Amino acid sequence: MTTHPFPAGFLWGTATSAFQIEGAHDQAGRRPSIWDRFADTPGKIEDGSDARVACDHFHRWRDDLAILRDLGVGAYRFSVAWPRIKPHGRGATNDRGLDFYDRLVDALLAAHIAPFVTLYHWDLPQELEDEGGWAARSTVDAFVAYADVVARRLGDRVRHWVTHNEPWCIATLGYEQGDHAPGHKDPVRALRAAHHVLLSHGRTVPVLRHHSPGSQVGIVLNLVPAEPATESAEDQDATRWFDGFFNRWYLDPLYRGGYPEDAIDDRVQQGHLPDGELPFVMPGDLAAIRTPTDFLGVNYYSPAILRGEPATDGGAPRRIQVVADAPRTDMGWEVRPSALHTLLLRLHREYQVPKIYITENGCAYDDPIGADGQIHDARRIAYLTGHLVALSRAIALGAPVAGYFHWSLLDNFEWGHGYTKRFGLVHVDYATQQRTPRASASVYRTIVTANAVDSSTSP
Numbered sequence: 001m002t003t004h005p006f007p008a009g010f011l012w013g014t015a016t017s018a019f020q021i022e023g024a025h026d027q028a029g030r031r032p033s034i035w036d037r038f039a040d041t042p043g044k045i046e047d048g049s050d051a052r053v054a055c056d057h058f059h060r061w062r063d064d065l066a067i068l069r070d071l072g073v074g075a076y077r078f079s080v081a082w083p084r085i086k087p088h089g090r091g092a093t094n095d096r097g098l099d100f101y102d103r104l105v106d107a108l109l110a111a112h113i114a115p116f117v118t119l120y121h122w123d124l125p126q127e128l129e130d131e132g133g134w135a136a137r138s139t140v141d142a143f144v145a146y147a148d149v150v151a152r153r154l155g156d157r158v159r160h161w162v163t164h165n166e167p168w169c170i171a172t173l174g175y176e177q178g179d180h181a182p183g184h185k186d187p188v189r190a191l192r193a194a195h196h197v198l199l200s201h202g203r204t205v206p207v208l209r210h211h212s213p214g215s216q217v218g219i220v221l222n223l224v225p226a227e228p229a230t231e232s233a234e235d236q237d238a239t240r241w242f243d244g245f246f247n248r249w250y251l252d253p254l255y256r257g258g259y260p261e262d263a264i265d266d267r268v269q270q271g272h273l274p275d276g277e278l279p280f281v282m283p284g285d286l287a288a289i290r291t292p293t294d295f296l297g298v299n300y301y302s303p304a305i306l307r308g309e310p311a312t313d314g315g316a317p318r319r320i321q322v323v324a325d326a327p328r329t330d331m332g333w334e335v336r337p338s339a340l341h342t343l344l345l346r347l348h349r350e351y352q353v354p355k356i357y358i359t360e361n362g363c364a365y366d367d368p369i370g371a372d373g374q375i376h377d378a379r380r381i382a383y384l385t386g387h388l389v390a391l392s393r394a395i396a397l398g399a400p401v402a403g404y405f406h407w408s409l410l411d412n413f414e415w416g417h418g419y420t421k422r423f424g425l426v427h428v429d430y431a432t433q434q435r436t437p438r439a440s441a442s443v444y445r446t447i448v449t450a451n452a453v454d455s456s457t458s459p
Protein backbone atom coordinates (compact mmCIF):
# COMPACT_ATOMS: atom_id res chain seq x y z
CA MET A 1 0.00 0.00 0.00
CA THR A 2 1.36 3.44 -0.93
CA THR A 3 -0.08 6.64 0.45
CA HIS A 4 0.23 9.78 -1.64
CA PRO A 5 -0.23 12.89 0.48
CA PHE A 6 -1.46 16.34 -0.54
CA PRO A 7 -0.16 19.64 0.84
CA ALA A 8 -1.69 21.08 4.01
CA GLY A 9 -4.64 23.30 3.14
CA PHE A 10 -5.29 21.51 -0.17
CA LEU A 11 -8.89 22.22 -1.17
CA TRP A 12 -11.19 19.31 -1.98
CA GLY A 13 -14.47 19.85 -3.76
CA THR A 14 -17.00 18.75 -6.31
CA ALA A 15 -18.35 20.64 -9.31
CA THR A 16 -21.67 21.17 -11.11
CA SER A 17 -23.19 23.75 -13.44
CA ALA A 18 -26.51 25.57 -13.37
CA PHE A 19 -28.08 24.33 -16.59
CA GLN A 20 -27.08 20.74 -15.95
CA ILE A 21 -28.71 20.44 -12.52
CA GLU A 22 -31.07 23.28 -11.64
CA GLY A 23 -34.22 22.66 -13.70
CA ALA A 24 -36.93 25.24 -12.89
CA HIS A 25 -36.38 26.53 -16.39
CA ASP A 26 -39.23 29.03 -16.32
CA GLN A 27 -39.47 29.79 -12.63
CA ALA A 28 -38.61 32.83 -10.52
CA GLY A 29 -38.13 35.03 -13.56
CA ARG A 30 -35.74 32.88 -15.59
CA ARG A 31 -36.06 33.13 -19.37
CA PRO A 32 -34.70 30.80 -22.07
CA SER A 33 -31.03 30.29 -22.78
CA ILE A 34 -29.44 28.96 -25.96
CA TRP A 35 -29.46 25.49 -24.39
CA ASP A 36 -33.23 25.57 -23.80
CA ARG A 37 -33.67 26.43 -27.47
CA PHE A 38 -31.12 23.83 -28.62
CA ALA A 39 -32.70 21.05 -26.53
CA ASP A 40 -36.10 21.95 -27.97
CA THR A 41 -34.76 21.49 -31.49
CA PRO A 42 -35.54 17.95 -32.70
CA GLY A 43 -32.49 15.73 -33.16
CA LYS A 44 -30.03 17.77 -31.14
CA ILE A 45 -30.08 15.77 -27.88
CA GLU A 46 -29.21 12.07 -28.01
CA ASP A 47 -32.16 10.88 -25.89
CA GLY A 48 -34.54 13.64 -26.96
CA SER A 49 -34.51 15.05 -23.43
CA ASP A 50 -34.26 18.60 -22.11
CA ALA A 51 -33.22 20.24 -18.83
CA ARG A 52 -36.59 21.64 -17.77
CA VAL A 53 -36.30 19.63 -14.55
CA ALA A 54 -32.80 18.09 -14.67
CA CYS A 55 -31.87 17.29 -11.03
CA ASP A 56 -34.42 19.80 -9.71
CA HIS A 57 -31.57 21.31 -7.74
CA PHE A 58 -33.32 24.70 -7.76
CA HIS A 59 -35.81 23.19 -5.29
CA ARG A 60 -33.65 20.47 -3.73
CA TRP A 61 -30.45 22.44 -3.12
CA ARG A 62 -30.67 21.92 0.64
CA ASP A 63 -30.62 18.14 0.12
CA ASP A 64 -27.64 18.51 -2.19
CA LEU A 65 -25.86 20.65 0.36
CA ALA A 66 -26.40 17.88 2.91
CA ILE A 67 -24.64 15.49 0.50
CA LEU A 68 -21.71 17.91 0.22
CA ARG A 69 -21.48 18.09 4.01
CA ASP A 70 -21.52 14.34 4.20
CA LEU A 71 -18.66 14.13 1.69
CA GLY A 72 -16.66 16.42 3.94
CA VAL A 73 -15.54 18.68 1.09
CA GLY A 74 -14.21 22.16 1.78
CA ALA A 75 -15.35 23.69 -1.52
CA TYR A 76 -18.16 23.50 -4.05
CA ARG A 77 -17.92 24.77 -7.61
CA PHE A 78 -21.23 25.80 -9.19
CA SER A 79 -22.28 28.26 -11.85
CA VAL A 80 -24.70 31.16 -11.84
CA ALA A 81 -27.36 31.07 -14.57
CA TRP A 82 -27.12 34.30 -16.54
CA PRO A 83 -30.79 33.92 -17.68
CA ARG A 84 -31.89 33.97 -14.04
CA ILE A 85 -30.03 37.20 -13.30
CA LYS A 86 -30.52 39.13 -16.54
CA PRO A 87 -33.37 37.22 -18.19
CA HIS A 88 -33.13 39.29 -21.38
CA GLY A 89 -29.34 39.09 -21.40
CA ARG A 90 -28.92 42.76 -20.60
CA GLY A 91 -31.01 45.43 -18.91
CA ALA A 92 -33.28 44.69 -15.96
CA THR A 93 -31.88 42.52 -13.17
CA ASN A 94 -34.05 39.77 -11.70
CA ASP A 95 -33.60 39.93 -7.94
CA ARG A 96 -35.28 36.56 -7.42
CA GLY A 97 -32.45 34.97 -9.39
CA LEU A 98 -29.85 36.67 -7.24
CA ASP A 99 -31.74 35.64 -4.11
CA PHE A 100 -31.33 31.96 -5.01
CA TYR A 101 -27.53 32.16 -5.20
CA ASP A 102 -27.41 34.44 -2.18
CA ARG A 103 -29.11 31.78 -0.06
CA LEU A 104 -26.90 29.04 -1.50
CA VAL A 105 -23.72 30.97 -0.74
CA ASP A 106 -24.81 31.71 2.81
CA ALA A 107 -25.72 28.08 3.44
CA LEU A 108 -22.41 26.86 2.00
CA LEU A 109 -20.47 29.25 4.19
CA ALA A 110 -22.45 28.18 7.24
CA ALA A 111 -21.38 24.61 6.42
CA HIS A 112 -17.72 25.72 6.04
CA ILE A 113 -17.78 24.96 2.31
CA ALA A 114 -16.12 27.60 0.14
CA PRO A 115 -18.24 28.63 -2.87
CA PHE A 116 -16.32 28.62 -6.19
CA VAL A 117 -18.59 30.64 -8.45
CA THR A 118 -18.44 30.27 -12.23
CA LEU A 119 -20.16 33.11 -14.06
CA TYR A 120 -20.59 31.44 -17.44
CA HIS A 121 -21.10 27.74 -17.97
CA TRP A 122 -22.73 27.92 -21.41
CA ASP A 123 -26.29 29.15 -20.73
CA LEU A 124 -26.25 32.34 -22.79
CA PRO A 125 -29.61 34.16 -22.71
CA GLN A 126 -31.31 33.38 -26.02
CA GLU A 127 -32.03 37.03 -26.73
CA LEU A 128 -28.28 37.71 -26.88
CA GLU A 129 -27.81 34.87 -29.34
CA ASP A 130 -30.53 36.46 -31.46
CA GLU A 131 -28.20 39.49 -31.67
CA GLY A 132 -25.23 37.36 -32.74
CA GLY A 133 -24.27 35.61 -29.48
CA TRP A 134 -20.58 35.35 -28.67
CA ALA A 135 -19.69 36.13 -32.27
CA ALA A 136 -20.99 39.68 -31.62
CA ARG A 137 -18.70 42.06 -29.77
CA SER A 138 -21.70 43.58 -27.96
CA THR A 139 -22.03 40.35 -25.94
CA VAL A 140 -18.77 41.29 -24.17
CA ASP A 141 -20.42 44.37 -22.66
CA ALA A 142 -23.50 42.38 -21.72
CA PHE A 143 -21.34 39.82 -19.91
CA VAL A 144 -19.41 42.46 -17.99
CA ALA A 145 -22.68 44.10 -16.90
CA TYR A 146 -24.07 40.73 -15.75
CA ALA A 147 -20.85 39.92 -13.88
CA ASP A 148 -20.97 43.33 -12.22
CA VAL A 149 -24.44 42.65 -10.81
CA VAL A 150 -23.49 39.21 -9.49
CA ALA A 151 -20.26 40.46 -7.94
CA ARG A 152 -22.03 43.39 -6.25
CA ARG A 153 -24.45 40.96 -4.62
CA LEU A 154 -22.12 38.06 -3.70
CA GLY A 155 -18.72 39.71 -3.70
CA ASP A 156 -18.62 40.27 0.05
CA ARG A 157 -18.75 36.50 0.67
CA VAL A 158 -17.44 34.69 -2.41
CA ARG A 159 -13.64 34.35 -2.33
CA HIS A 160 -13.15 32.40 -5.59
CA TRP A 161 -14.46 33.48 -8.99
CA VAL A 162 -14.29 31.82 -12.39
CA THR A 163 -15.26 33.96 -15.37
CA HIS A 164 -15.77 31.26 -18.02
CA ASN A 165 -15.89 27.52 -18.21
CA GLU A 166 -14.09 25.97 -21.21
CA PRO A 167 -13.93 28.66 -23.92
CA TRP A 168 -12.90 26.00 -26.47
CA CYS A 169 -16.24 24.26 -26.01
CA ILE A 170 -18.16 27.53 -26.15
CA ALA A 171 -16.53 28.54 -29.43
CA THR A 172 -15.71 25.28 -31.21
CA LEU A 173 -18.57 23.01 -30.18
CA GLY A 174 -21.09 25.86 -30.25
CA TYR A 175 -20.04 27.87 -33.31
CA GLU A 176 -17.76 25.66 -35.45
CA GLN A 177 -18.86 22.05 -35.06
CA GLY A 178 -22.49 22.70 -34.10
CA ASP A 179 -22.72 19.88 -31.55
CA HIS A 180 -23.51 22.32 -28.76
CA ALA A 181 -25.80 25.33 -28.56
CA PRO A 182 -26.25 27.54 -30.46
CA GLY A 183 -25.38 24.93 -33.09
CA HIS A 184 -23.55 26.93 -35.77
CA LYS A 185 -21.07 25.39 -38.19
CA ASP A 186 -19.01 28.40 -39.12
CA PRO A 187 -15.27 28.43 -38.29
CA VAL A 188 -14.92 32.18 -38.70
CA ARG A 189 -17.80 32.85 -36.33
CA ALA A 190 -16.12 30.45 -33.91
CA LEU A 191 -12.87 32.43 -33.97
CA ARG A 192 -14.78 35.61 -33.24
CA ALA A 193 -16.67 33.87 -30.43
CA ALA A 194 -13.45 32.59 -28.86
CA HIS A 195 -11.96 36.07 -28.92
CA HIS A 196 -15.03 37.70 -27.40
CA VAL A 197 -15.20 35.10 -24.63
CA LEU A 198 -11.55 35.76 -23.79
CA LEU A 199 -12.04 39.52 -23.99
CA SER A 200 -15.06 39.40 -21.71
CA HIS A 201 -12.94 37.40 -19.25
CA GLY A 202 -10.17 40.01 -19.27
CA ARG A 203 -12.61 42.90 -18.90
CA THR A 204 -14.41 41.19 -16.03
CA VAL A 205 -11.33 40.50 -13.89
CA PRO A 206 -11.07 44.12 -12.59
CA VAL A 207 -14.83 44.24 -11.99
CA LEU A 208 -14.60 41.18 -9.76
CA ARG A 209 -11.58 42.55 -7.95
CA HIS A 210 -13.43 45.83 -7.35
CA HIS A 211 -16.58 44.30 -5.87
CA SER A 212 -14.88 41.37 -4.20
CA PRO A 213 -11.59 42.69 -2.85
CA GLY A 214 -9.13 40.05 -1.72
CA SER A 215 -10.87 37.28 -3.66
CA GLN A 216 -9.12 35.00 -6.17
CA VAL A 217 -10.13 35.29 -9.82
CA GLY A 218 -9.45 32.88 -12.69
CA ILE A 219 -10.71 31.21 -15.84
CA VAL A 220 -11.25 27.51 -16.51
CA LEU A 221 -9.79 25.85 -19.62
CA ASN A 222 -10.38 22.30 -20.79
CA LEU A 223 -6.92 21.18 -21.82
CA VAL A 224 -6.13 18.07 -23.83
CA PRO A 225 -2.50 16.90 -23.93
CA ALA A 226 -1.74 15.66 -27.44
CA GLU A 227 0.77 13.14 -28.70
CA PRO A 228 1.61 11.73 -32.14
CA ALA A 229 0.52 8.20 -33.07
CA THR A 230 4.04 7.61 -34.46
CA GLU A 231 7.21 9.65 -34.77
CA SER A 232 6.45 10.43 -38.45
CA ALA A 233 6.67 14.09 -39.48
CA GLU A 234 2.97 14.05 -40.48
CA ASP A 235 1.85 12.75 -37.09
CA GLN A 236 4.04 15.24 -35.26
CA ASP A 237 2.65 18.10 -37.31
CA ALA A 238 -0.92 16.94 -36.65
CA THR A 239 -0.07 16.97 -32.94
CA ARG A 240 1.33 20.51 -33.16
CA TRP A 241 -1.83 21.54 -35.02
CA PHE A 242 -4.13 20.02 -32.39
CA ASP A 243 -2.23 21.62 -29.54
CA GLY A 244 -2.46 25.02 -31.25
CA PHE A 245 -6.16 24.68 -32.01
CA PHE A 246 -7.19 23.24 -28.65
CA ASN A 247 -4.76 24.40 -25.98
CA ARG A 248 -2.47 27.22 -27.10
CA TRP A 249 -5.26 29.24 -28.80
CA TYR A 250 -6.38 30.00 -25.23
CA LEU A 251 -3.22 29.67 -23.14
CA ASP A 252 -1.14 31.99 -25.33
CA PRO A 253 -3.42 35.05 -25.24
CA LEU A 254 -4.02 34.57 -21.51
CA TYR A 255 -0.37 34.12 -20.56
CA ARG A 256 1.70 35.47 -23.48
CA GLY A 257 -0.42 38.27 -24.91
CA GLY A 258 -1.12 36.90 -28.39
CA TYR A 259 -2.54 34.11 -30.50
CA PRO A 260 0.02 31.48 -31.59
CA GLU A 261 1.49 32.29 -35.01
CA ASP A 262 1.62 28.70 -36.20
CA ALA A 263 -2.06 28.19 -35.30
CA ILE A 264 -2.96 31.37 -37.20
CA ASP A 265 -1.05 29.96 -40.20
CA ASP A 266 -3.03 26.73 -39.86
CA ARG A 267 -6.27 28.74 -40.04
CA VAL A 268 -4.99 30.55 -43.13
CA GLN A 269 -4.21 27.19 -44.71
CA GLN A 270 -7.67 25.93 -43.79
CA GLY A 271 -9.19 28.98 -45.51
CA HIS A 272 -10.64 30.49 -42.32
CA LEU A 273 -8.47 33.62 -42.23
CA PRO A 274 -7.73 34.50 -45.85
CA ASP A 275 -5.15 37.23 -45.26
CA GLY A 276 -3.80 36.03 -41.91
CA GLU A 277 -5.41 38.94 -40.09
CA LEU A 278 -7.64 38.59 -37.05
CA PRO A 279 -10.10 41.37 -37.92
CA PHE A 280 -12.01 41.02 -34.65
CA VAL A 281 -8.98 41.90 -32.50
CA MET A 282 -9.18 45.61 -31.61
CA PRO A 283 -6.45 47.76 -30.07
CA GLY A 284 -6.18 47.01 -26.35
CA ASP A 285 -7.93 43.63 -26.54
CA LEU A 286 -4.82 41.49 -26.09
CA ALA A 287 -3.66 43.54 -23.11
CA ALA A 288 -7.10 43.12 -21.52
CA ILE A 289 -7.09 39.36 -22.09
CA ARG A 290 -3.66 39.11 -20.50
CA THR A 291 -4.81 40.84 -17.29
CA PRO A 292 -3.10 38.83 -14.52
CA THR A 293 -5.32 36.37 -12.68
CA ASP A 294 -4.82 34.47 -9.45
CA PHE A 295 -5.31 30.96 -10.79
CA LEU A 296 -5.99 28.83 -13.81
CA GLY A 297 -8.76 26.26 -13.54
CA VAL A 298 -7.83 23.09 -15.42
CA ASN A 299 -10.45 20.62 -16.57
CA TYR A 300 -8.75 17.36 -17.50
CA TYR A 301 -10.47 14.22 -18.70
CA SER A 302 -8.40 12.57 -21.42
CA PRO A 303 -5.46 12.97 -23.83
CA ALA A 304 -5.55 12.92 -27.66
CA ILE A 305 -3.48 10.87 -30.10
CA LEU A 306 -3.00 12.37 -33.54
CA ARG A 307 -2.24 11.02 -36.99
CA GLY A 308 -1.55 13.22 -39.99
CA GLU A 309 -1.94 12.58 -43.71
CA PRO A 310 -0.46 14.76 -46.43
CA ALA A 311 -2.84 17.04 -48.32
CA THR A 312 -3.95 15.58 -51.60
CA ASP A 313 -5.55 18.71 -53.06
CA GLY A 314 -3.07 21.43 -52.12
CA GLY A 315 -5.14 22.34 -49.04
CA ALA A 316 -4.51 21.58 -45.37
CA PRO A 317 -3.21 18.14 -44.40
CA ARG A 318 -5.73 15.74 -42.87
CA ARG A 319 -5.51 15.46 -39.10
CA ILE A 320 -7.16 12.49 -37.50
CA GLN A 321 -7.73 11.79 -33.83
CA VAL A 322 -6.93 8.13 -33.26
CA VAL A 323 -8.98 6.03 -30.85
CA ALA A 324 -6.53 4.43 -28.45
CA ASP A 325 -6.61 0.74 -27.68
CA ALA A 326 -6.94 1.51 -23.98
CA PRO A 327 -9.60 1.64 -21.25
CA ARG A 328 -12.26 4.20 -22.04
CA THR A 329 -15.21 5.74 -20.24
CA ASP A 330 -18.79 5.76 -21.50
CA MET A 331 -17.91 9.01 -23.31
CA GLY A 332 -15.36 7.01 -25.32
CA TRP A 333 -12.59 9.02 -23.67
CA GLU A 334 -9.31 7.24 -22.98
CA VAL A 335 -8.40 6.89 -19.31
CA ARG A 336 -4.81 8.06 -18.86
CA PRO A 337 -3.84 9.65 -15.51
CA SER A 338 -0.20 10.12 -16.56
CA ALA A 339 -1.31 12.73 -19.12
CA LEU A 340 -2.63 14.90 -16.27
CA HIS A 341 0.82 14.77 -14.70
CA THR A 342 2.47 15.78 -17.98
CA LEU A 343 -0.04 18.58 -18.56
CA LEU A 344 0.45 20.13 -15.12
CA LEU A 345 4.21 20.13 -15.39
CA ARG A 346 3.96 21.73 -18.82
CA LEU A 347 1.74 24.55 -17.51
CA HIS A 348 4.23 25.14 -14.73
CA ARG A 349 7.26 25.07 -17.02
CA GLU A 350 6.02 26.76 -20.21
CA TYR A 351 3.42 29.20 -18.92
CA GLN A 352 4.55 29.85 -15.33
CA VAL A 353 0.95 29.59 -14.16
CA PRO A 354 1.08 30.80 -10.55
CA LYS A 355 -1.67 28.63 -9.14
CA ILE A 356 -3.85 25.85 -10.54
CA TYR A 357 -7.08 24.29 -9.38
CA ILE A 358 -8.24 21.09 -11.05
CA THR A 359 -11.74 22.45 -11.56
CA GLU A 360 -13.04 19.28 -13.24
CA ASN A 361 -11.93 15.68 -13.55
CA GLY A 362 -14.19 12.68 -13.67
CA CYS A 363 -15.71 9.92 -15.75
CA ALA A 364 -19.04 8.64 -17.07
CA TYR A 365 -19.84 5.06 -16.10
CA ASP A 366 -23.28 3.58 -15.53
CA ASP A 367 -22.98 0.78 -13.01
CA PRO A 368 -26.27 -0.69 -11.85
CA ILE A 369 -27.68 -0.50 -8.35
CA GLY A 370 -26.89 -3.90 -6.82
CA ALA A 371 -29.17 -6.23 -4.90
CA ASP A 372 -27.70 -4.74 -1.72
CA GLY A 373 -28.90 -1.29 -2.80
CA GLN A 374 -25.31 -0.14 -3.33
CA ILE A 375 -23.65 1.01 -6.53
CA HIS A 376 -20.21 -0.55 -6.74
CA ASP A 377 -18.63 1.75 -9.31
CA ALA A 378 -15.18 0.19 -9.33
CA ARG A 379 -14.15 1.87 -12.59
CA ARG A 380 -14.94 5.35 -11.21
CA ILE A 381 -12.95 4.55 -8.08
CA ALA A 382 -10.02 3.45 -10.24
CA TYR A 383 -10.29 6.62 -12.36
CA LEU A 384 -10.45 8.84 -9.28
CA THR A 385 -7.57 7.26 -7.41
CA GLY A 386 -5.41 6.94 -10.52
CA HIS A 387 -5.78 10.64 -11.31
CA LEU A 388 -5.19 11.69 -7.73
CA VAL A 389 -1.99 9.65 -7.55
CA ALA A 390 -0.81 11.38 -10.76
CA LEU A 391 -1.82 14.74 -9.28
CA SER A 392 0.03 14.11 -6.03
CA ARG A 393 3.18 13.20 -7.98
CA ALA A 394 2.93 16.34 -10.12
CA ILE A 395 2.59 18.50 -7.01
CA ALA A 396 5.66 16.83 -5.52
CA LEU A 397 7.56 17.86 -8.67
CA GLY A 398 6.51 21.49 -8.34
CA ALA A 399 3.12 21.82 -10.06
CA PRO A 400 1.36 24.59 -8.10
CA VAL A 401 -2.00 22.84 -7.66
CA ALA A 402 -4.06 24.08 -4.72
CA GLY A 403 -7.26 22.07 -5.05
CA TYR A 404 -9.25 19.38 -6.86
CA PHE A 405 -12.95 19.34 -7.82
CA HIS A 406 -14.48 16.08 -8.93
CA TRP A 407 -16.92 16.26 -11.82
CA SER A 408 -19.55 15.76 -10.79
CA LEU A 409 -21.40 15.81 -7.51
CA LEU A 410 -24.54 14.42 -9.20
CA ASP A 411 -25.45 12.67 -12.43
CA ASN A 412 -26.85 15.44 -14.61
CA PHE A 413 -27.83 16.68 -18.06
CA GLU A 414 -24.75 15.92 -20.14
CA TRP A 415 -25.44 18.44 -22.91
CA GLY A 416 -25.90 16.78 -26.33
CA HIS A 417 -25.93 13.37 -24.62
CA GLY A 418 -28.91 14.26 -22.47
CA TYR A 419 -29.16 11.94 -19.47
CA THR A 420 -27.36 9.01 -21.12
CA LYS A 421 -23.99 9.68 -19.46
CA ARG A 422 -23.60 9.49 -15.70
CA PHE A 423 -20.70 11.41 -14.16
CA GLY A 424 -21.90 11.65 -10.54
CA LEU A 425 -20.36 10.50 -7.31
CA VAL A 426 -24.07 10.39 -6.53
CA HIS A 427 -26.59 8.55 -8.73
CA VAL A 428 -29.78 10.39 -9.61
CA ASP A 429 -33.00 8.55 -10.43
CA TYR A 430 -34.59 11.12 -12.71
CA ALA A 431 -38.09 9.67 -12.27
CA THR A 432 -38.09 10.11 -8.50
CA GLN A 433 -35.17 12.53 -7.98
CA GLN A 434 -33.82 10.02 -5.47
CA ARG A 435 -30.10 10.58 -4.82
CA THR A 436 -27.96 7.48 -4.07
CA PRO A 437 -24.28 7.99 -3.27
CA ARG A 438 -22.11 5.51 -5.15
CA ALA A 439 -19.23 3.60 -3.56
CA SER A 440 -16.91 6.22 -5.10
CA ALA A 441 -18.52 8.88 -2.88
CA SER A 442 -17.42 6.96 0.17
CA VAL A 443 -13.89 6.55 -1.25
CA TYR A 444 -13.79 10.28 -1.98
CA ARG A 445 -14.84 11.05 1.61
CA THR A 446 -11.94 8.92 2.86
CA ILE A 447 -9.48 10.74 0.58
CA VAL A 448 -10.78 14.17 1.62
CA THR A 449 -10.58 13.29 5.31
CA ALA A 450 -7.06 11.89 5.04
CA ASN A 451 -5.87 14.62 2.63
CA ALA A 452 -4.13 11.73 0.91
CA VAL A 453 -4.89 9.02 -1.61
CA ASP A 454 -4.02 5.44 -0.98
CA SER A 455 -3.22 3.72 -4.27
CA SER A 456 -4.53 0.43 -2.89
CA THR A 457 -8.04 1.95 -2.85
CA SER A 458 -7.94 1.34 -6.56
CA PRO A 459 -9.83 -1.92 -7.19
Ligand code: IFM
Pocket: 017, 020, 166, 299, 360, 407, 414, 423
Ligand atom coordinates in the same frame (compact mmCIF):
# COMPACT_ATOMS: atom_id res chain seq x y z
O1 IFM B 1 -20.44 17.96 -18.21
C1 IFM B 1 -19.32 18.60 -18.74
C2 IFM B 1 -19.14 19.97 -18.12
O2 IFM B 1 -20.28 20.76 -18.25
C3 IFM B 1 -17.99 20.68 -18.76
N1 IFM B 1 -16.80 19.86 -18.75
C4 IFM B 1 -16.91 18.50 -19.19
C5 IFM B 1 -18.07 17.81 -18.50
C6 IFM B 1 -18.18 16.36 -19.00
O3 IFM B 1 -18.39 16.33 -20.37
